[in-house]
Amino acid sequence: MRKIVVGVIGDSEIYNKEELIFAEKLGEELAKKGYIIITGGRTGVMEAVSKGAKKAGGLSIGVLPSACKEEANPYVDIPIPTNLGWARNTIVPLAADVVIAIGGRAGTLIEMCYSWIYNKPIIGVIGFGGWSEKLAGKRIDDRRQDVIYPAKTVKDVLQIMERLIKTL
Amino acid sequence: MRKIVVGVIGDSEIYNKEELIFAEKLGEELAKKGYIIITGGRTGVMEAVSKGAKKAGGLSIGVLPSACKEEANPYVDIPIPTNLGWARNTIVPLAADVVIAIGGRAGTLIEMCYSWIYNKPIIGVIGFGGWSEKLAGKRIDDRRQDVIYPAKTVKDVLQIMERLIKTL
């Protein structure tokens, strides 16, 4: 059996300390469960998640827009530079079994949409604004019957994860 | 001076005849103005726009997700197969000077977001639902000061276009 890969998406610029704490705690808990984490490899939410994963001895992969491994935050174990610019936003959704969105601006929304198109279950975190909150409980369009599952706490996310993983 | 390139984005599956009539009329009017049209090259809105452009003797380019020119609708003058799957949704926004969204599901929303990130002016058509209507008059995130300009009629679109082009 392959390990579960969890995509965590969110903004590279975060000014809300609570959001970073949430992301770090989430990374830690996901790593404890043995999930591999994949992100966009940059700052903000992506860095916090990988930092948490590292704390718990987990593995995180960062799919970068540039051609330079140096663009990765220091907690990424395996940086994957793509030099595809923002077209790299298609890859985290494709590589993930489940996608968790925390806040987010246009770039995160792109990743949510790719997750939707590629039929990946999406968990949308509530509490920090952004597109994960705006779309939580909703559908991006009518081609799927499920919704973006709303989660308020790290515990919520983990519970929804458990349920979703059984359906993979 | 290079010719203005207008990106028109929207769904490949349209069940509302009015929407197709709108798209065709828009394509015709844009072509009359001498604008080059770029779309995703497939069915639905994309086909209707190119059909209209063809009627007026205009030029339309279709940037396709597959590797096959045959995927292009019959009104595309220059099909550009990319074999990039939905990552091709990054290209129409980049090639366009102005982007016009008509309705649309997740794929169109991706193109609206790329347009937003790459700082292209966006016109959002109102009247056929979809993401162009949901986001008309709004911002996708706070990194830009302008909004997705709402337009109800083809005439509206053309008037906004005229104004936007002066700022390019």
Next chain:
Amino acid sequence: MRKIVVGVIGDSEIYNKEELIFAEKLGEELAKKGYIIITGGRTGVMEAVSKGAKKAGGLSIGVLPSACKEEANPYVDIPIPTNLGWARNTIVPLAADVVIAIGGRAGTLIEMCYSWIYNKPIIGVIGFGGWSEKLAGKRIDDRRQDVIYPAKTVKDVLQIMERLIKTL
């Protein structure tokens, strides 16, 4: 019937004036035949070909690695920025009906290989060194029965083109 699209590939840095004259003359002759020209949109061979096409009133498209239309040489009619870095080298071969290689380093060789994989006829110009010369008359691998057709003069290229186009 769609117009024939000819991909012309070659280096962005050319120090041999004869090579640029060849490329410009080729662009002019291709445009006279009514073919649409597609290149990587940058300097060197790409610029010379578009310059020639412009002289004859033809249309040339430039598929750029960056996100900026300004990267295009001044003779490109329709710049298509992709922000895909060198992954954009997959697109000219896909959009072309026939590919003509003039000289070239690693980037041109990539485009020759993509042309080979996507089953596009390739003409390899002899006389200016580079990969077009090294591979002229040869196969890149054994999956195709044809070869990279060698051409010494612009006239050669045009004659081979005529023959190839009949088989499309």
Next chain:
Amino acid sequence: MRKIVVGVIGDSEIYNKEELIFAEKLGEELAKKGYIIITGGRTGVMEAVSKGAKKAGGLSIGVLPSACKEEANPYVDIPIPTNLGWARNTIVPLAADVVIAIGGRAGTLIEMCYSWIYNKPIIGVIGFGGWSEKLAGKRIDDRRQDVIYPAKTVKDVLQIMERLIKTL
């Protein structure tokens, strides 16, 4: 310190049993050294390398052209579907610190060229024909001073690797 990532590239269709034995042995030895292996994730050389890595308890990543994890061979630990078609050939070179080519047709040659452009050291295996042999000891173009380092045995590859890694 990040772990060294080794890209191994080669054909998906291999009819020479010795070549597969070589690739498997190489994967095993690379994994024993603690290197992470990244390949195109498919059959042939890619599968043999991951099989060897698995035997030694190593980690291998497979960057796939399609959108389906199922395309990965059974020994890939982390499949990364890209849905980019053959444009995915740009990613293994970018993610690798060192690239090892075994045989190979046009697709492998594309990866060798991207490795060259992105300035990654390349080891070219001799003994099984293909582009790794044709280019061993040579330069793809004049922009680099080094060559594609020729290696006849797995031991050769490992020795060259050791030397190259000191320069990273």
